[in-house]
Amino acid sequence: MSNSNDLTLNILLCVTGGIAAYKSADIIRRLQEHGAVVRVVMTESAEQFIGKVTLQALSGHPVYQNMFISDGRVMEHIDLARWADKILLAPATANTISKLANGQADDMISTLCLAADCTVYVAPSMNHAMWDNLATQNNIETLRARGIKIISPDSGDQACGETGEGRLKETGALVAELLTDSTILAGKKVVITAGPTREAIDPVRYISNHSSGKMGYALAQQARLAGAKVHVISGPSNLPQPAGIYFKNVTSANEMQDAVLEQVNDADIFISAAAVADYRPAEYIDNKIKKSSDTLEIKLIKNPDILANVSSKSNAPFCVGFAAETQNLEENARIKLTNKNLDMIVANYVGTSSSGNDIGFNSDKNSVTILTKTNTVNFPEASKNQLAKQIINLIAENYEKKHSS
Ligand code: PMT
Numbered sequence: 001m002s003n004s005n006d007l008t009l010n011i012l013l014c015v016t017g018g019i020a021a022y023k024s025a026d027i028i029r030r031l032q033e034h035g036a037v038v039r040v041v042m043t044e045s046a047e048q049f050i051g052k053v054t055l056q057a058l059s060g061h062p063v064y065q066n067m068f069i070s071d072g073r074v075m076e077h078i079d080l081a082r083w084a085d086k087i088l089l090a091p092a093t094a095n096t097i098s099k100l101a102n103g104q105a106d107d108m109i110s111t112l113c114l115a116a117d118c119t120v121y122v123a124p125s126m127n128h129a130m131w132d133n134l135a136t137q138n139n140i141e142t143l144r145a146r147g148i149k150i151i152s153p154d155s156g157d158q159a160c161g162e163t164g165e166g167r168l169k170e171t172g173a174l175v176a177e178l179l180t181d182s183t184i185l186a187g188k189k190v191v192i193t194a195g196p197t198r199e200a201i202d203p204v205r206y207i208s209n210h211s212s213g214k215m216g217y218a219l220a221q222q223a224r225l226a227g228a229k230v231h232v233i234s235g236p237s238n239l240p241q242p243a244g245i246y247f248k249n250v251t252s253a254n255e256m257q258d259a260v261l262e263q264v265n266d267a268d269i270f271i272s273a274a275a276v277a278d279y280r281p282a283e284y285i286d287n288k289i290k291k292s293s294d295t296l297e298i299k300l301i302k303n304p305d306i307l308a309n310v311s312s313k314s315n316a317p318f319c320v321g322f323a324a325e326t327q328n329l330e331e332n333a334r335i336k337l338t339n340k341n342l343d344m345i346v347a348n349y350v351g352t353s354s355s356g357n358d359i360g361f362n363s364d365k366n367s368v369t370i371l372t373k374t375n376t377v378n379f380p381e382a383s384k385n386q387l388a389k390q391i392i393n394l395i396a397e398n399y400e401k402k403h404s405s
Pocket of ligand 1: 193195196211212213215216272273274275276278303304305306307308320321322323324325336348350360363
């Protein structure tokens, strides 16, 4: 996976030669709407059904086809396989499925699938008799047994005039299946706060912190990949907002609290990853403060504790806090777990890690210790995206435990 340090989802779309190849244009668009970056590889026979230029224009990248004619890079198939977070073969013909099942590597697609270390998704499309044929069904079973995900075809009228199972899955459903890694949070509403808050002093100045939103946005993306309906309440952040997630932009802690309280009543899980300013100026000065004296005192008053206010509700969702600490990490986090009556807290060391990286605020990496009332789990330094996946898995596990006991 090449993008372990950012939050973009890289999808390598492999188009093979069937009539449904024209649908690959729509697949690219839909994936882009979900914030994915799409690159395309196509077989020569796919080009009989859709033009390379179309897929190049839509994806915004060159379309790869021939192992030996490239932009001068000899190991393009390996580079592409490493770049991808997910590889999607759509449409996948009976011939390509057979090649994959037999471990053949005689063109760009079959070769890069052999070299892939990410999940490969195969969306078959063919005549219903070809689909039903035992040879194809055996090949599909072989691929499933190897961990390749099969996006099953639909039934209905076929391009050949016959009717049956074998049509490429409808694009919306296909993309939804591709973008769902698991169903551990299927049907759950997850509300997440992310980023900093800004507390205005006057029209041009504010108090804030270095939170970028990366951790909260990564959690949102992973919660969605786990099947949840996700609402993010975000403080000011420069990050792109992936589609498929509901975003509400706010500025101050008070605005963040209002937005959270609007969403949280029917939520199953609340994750408070935002770095909310603990204090705000007691008074907002209507005009820019002039530099008239050597010192300036600004009186601060406490902001609401959003997380504590949510966890104390009678219908509180499963509450997960974060604790950004520079010292006594576990001890301080455990105090917050208890005082704020949380189900779980993610203790987040902020500063320079043992490997010399800046972690926590505004970095792509993090290292956390997760505490529940009975357990402590350490997650060593990794990208925020990778950690978010582990955190979401643990949240889902503990949510299930709480609701089954
Ligand atoms: O955004 P990034 O650049 O990716 O950085 C990620 C992060 C370091 C900001 C994130 O991982 C993190 O640790 N967020 C919580 C930071 C924080 O405010 O910690 P705290 O210990 O001050 O607060 C404890 C918990 O109470 C947090 O869940 C916080 O969201 C919540 N809180 C705090 C104060 C307040 N007034 N209201 C709150 O809800």
